[in-house]
Amino acid sequence: MKTLLIVYHSHTGGTRQMAMAAADGALAERNLRVELRHAPEAGSHDVLTADGFLFACPENLGSMAGLMKDFFDRHYYSALDQLNGRPYASLICAGSDGHGAARQIERIATGWRLKAIAEPLIVLTHAQTPETILAPKHLHADDLERCSHLGETMATGLALGIF
16 A cells, blocks of 8 residues: 655644645545644655655745755755656645745755645745744635645555655
8 A cells, every 4th residue: 555645844834724624535545644744743664755745834035945845955865866757746825926945945855856746835924023933824715726726636646656
């Protein structure tokens, strides 16, 4: 049975909601194991044994969240040349842009020689003040549905051997 690893970090709950929705969508595929890991808890074994990846994080100050970067820092070299060709997609929760974090994940995935199966899914919260940026997030149902659909697409593609 193949494994989809979803690695996420979330400060205010938005990215966690996205990762959970993607996991729920992926669980529709019965012939696949879905592993949901908070970035600080994801280990080398998780990375090396996964057949596909969803990386989910907030964008902070135009970059991926520090604990997500830490995940990649801890596992990059031990996984180098061992993940070639495996599929991935990314989920970004951002106040106004999200593309900086998406580009960082894309560059790391390129180094790991992963294959993107979708454009980065970016959910904008439009938080622009310190109060709204730091406030707990409650994402719209349509945004969470897009995340669920991406999880289901990844899971089905993995299970059928498309990716």
